[in-house]
Amino acid sequence: MLLMKDIIREGHPTLREKAAPLSFPLTQEEKDIAKEMLEFLHNSQNEEIAEKYELRAGVGLAAPQINVSKQMIALxxxxxxxxxxxxxxxxxxxxxxxxHSVQQTCLKTGEGCLSVDREVPGYVPRFSKITLEYFDIDGNKQSMVLKGFPAxxxxxxxxxLNGIMFYDRINETEPFKELENMTIID
Structure with missing residues (x-):
């Protein structure tokens, strides 16, 4: 079971590396890592388990955050x-x-990260709508269109996976500057 101690924090060099793509079939170890990452998110959103193990709630986790520099994310x-x-x-x-859309969006409250133990105020501009291609755990190619918060x-x-932290995208001089074509999500 993954715990907060297993998540590396900002300043760790792995968080700034470009993660390596995975090849198929995945090894048993890679499948286990994927399962543990998703299990961590489920546990972190379960109030009882989160309190018992002192987990911070998360909606996403990338393999580099557990010091595995591979292109795998759990959502x-x-x-x-x-x-x-x-x-x-x-x-x-x-x-x-x-x-991706030309239209941009951001969260009114800014973003947080399990690898960042401090608040970093500011808008983080993102694309409002994205089309993704990815592989599932069995190596099947998939595509998906997302918009808003899931995007x-x-x-x-x-x-x-590209060594970018959310605060790299915040305008340093004007953290709450609204961009043209940007909607703000409450």
Whole structure:
């Protein structure tokens, strides 16, 4: 079971590396890592388990954050309705954005990260809508279109695969400067 101590923090060199693509079939170790990453997100969003193990809630986790420099991300984005608990509940291997909107978006409250133990205020501009290609755990090529919050989460995690931290995207001199064509999500 992954715990907060297993997540490396800003300043660790792995977080600034470009992660290596995975080849198929995945090794048993790689499959286990994917399962543990997704399990961590489920545990982190379960109040009882999170409190017991002192986990910070997360909606995404990239393999580099657990010091594995490979192109693998786990996603657990809650849905808005009880009968659809999660919009995304999956692992993506070698994800790539193949198309994106001109329109940008950001979260009103800014972004956080399990690898960053401090608040970094400011808007983090992201594409409003993205088209992704990725592989599932069995090596099947998939594609998906996301917009809004789920698109933001995936872009944040893909940034980790490229050695980019969310605060690299914040305007240093005017952190809350609104860009043209940008919608702000509450």
């Amino acid at each position: 657990l984005v809650p849905g808005e309705y009880e009968d659809d608990p999660f919009i995304l509940d999956m692992v993506m291997i070698n994800p790539k954005i193949i198309k 933001i989460v995936v872009q944040h995690e893909i940034d980790h």
